Amino acid sequence: MTANRNLRGIIVMVCAAALFTLMDSGMKLLSEHYSSMQVTALRSLSSLPLVYLYVAWRSSFRAMLHVRWPLHLLRGVVAVIMLVTFVIGLRHLPLTETYAIFFVAPLFITALSGPLLGERVSSARWAAIVTGLVGVLVVLRPTGEGMLTWAGLAVVAAAVCYTISAIAVRVLGRTDSMESLMFWLITMLAFGSTLLAAPHWQPLLRADAWLIVGVGITGFCGQWGITYAFRHGEVSAIAPFEYTTLIWTLGLDRLIWKTTPDRWTLLGAAIIIGSGLFLARSEKVHAEAEHP
Numbered sequence: 001m002t003a004n005r006n007l008r009g010i011i012v013m014v015c016a017a018a019l020f021t022l023m024d025s026g027m028k029l030l031s032e033h034y035s036s037m038q039v040t041a042l043r044s045l046s047s048l049p050l051v052y053l054y055v056a057w058r059s060s061f062r063a064m065l066h067v068r069w070p071l072h073l074l075r076g077v078v079a080v081i082m083l084v085t086f087v088i089g090l091r092h093l094p095l096t097e098t099y100a101i102f103f104v105a106p107l108f109i110t111a112l113s114g115p116l117l118g119e120r121v122s123s124a125r126w127a128a129i130v131t132g133l134v135g136v137l138v139v140l141r142p143t144g145e146g147m148l149t150w151a152g153l154a155v156v157a158a159a160v161c162y163t164i165s166a167i168a169v170r171v172l173g174r175t176d177s178m179e180s181l182m183f184w185l186i187t188m189l190a191f192g193s194t195l196l197a198a199p200h201w202q203p204l205l206r207a208d209a210w211l212i213v214g215v216g217i218t219g220f221c222g223q224w225g226i227t228y229a230f231r232h233g234e235v236s237a238i239a240p241f242e243y244t245t246l247i248w249t250l251g252l253d254r255l256i257w258k259t260t261p262d263r264w265t266l267l268g269a270a271i272i273i274g275s276g277l278f279l280a281r282s283e284k285v286h287a288e289a290e291h292p
Helices: 002-030 036-059 069-090 095-102 103-115 124-137 150-172 178-200 206-232 235-257 262-292
Strands: none
Touching: 002 036, 002 069, 002 095, 002 206, 002 235, 036 069, 036 178, 036 206, 069 095, 069 150, 069 178, 095 124, 095 150, 095 235, 103 124, 103 235, 124 235, 124 262, 150 206, 150 235, 178 206, 178 262, 206 235, 235 262
């Protein structure tokens, strides 16, 4: 049963990764005109109407009050920090390199899922995670030069915040509804980032309207997908499939910013994809064993 939930979570995670890549591409374009904090605010504000419509359709706003407030507040705070630091990375680094550094998050998540969540992390999962991390290091080049910049360190900070949020989702998912997980995250993110961005708010350009709408739609759909995946599957099994984001970033870097990946990037991508396929096959074998 667990393996089947993991497989569903993996499929949803792959789709969410693609949507988030589109969203982050829009945020990178917006960061050319606005501050990192304002871009964070625009990302959350543009998704807010969709989240409220979703909650109105699926539940009631009164039900949103019956939640575990401390963990929701924690998610809200780390979400603001995560997006701001990630946008700083997007502003100064290529999309592919930003994601490559951010991919230390699945290793953090796997390492913490045992002591914090009581999950059993199998040797196959550890092998896939470590192999995927090796692929990330290959993308960074053997020197790891990109990680030693301020922008690189900002992305590492974003990865730490994401790890905290992913663990919190798994804990909250045991008692709180999926609607409340999305409602309070986006609401707190919108309130906090807008408040912080307000003193230096720049007027919006009409030409950026389509980018803001696109960021809102892909952000909402991606957030639904990643919340579903982490709520219903084991985080140590789901997290490695965020590596598939690298496939989309390679294409978008070439299409939008005319950045051609070199042989190190392609080799690292191949290693990352291989680790994900290995883990998918391992989860499939477990599912078949549970339901012969």
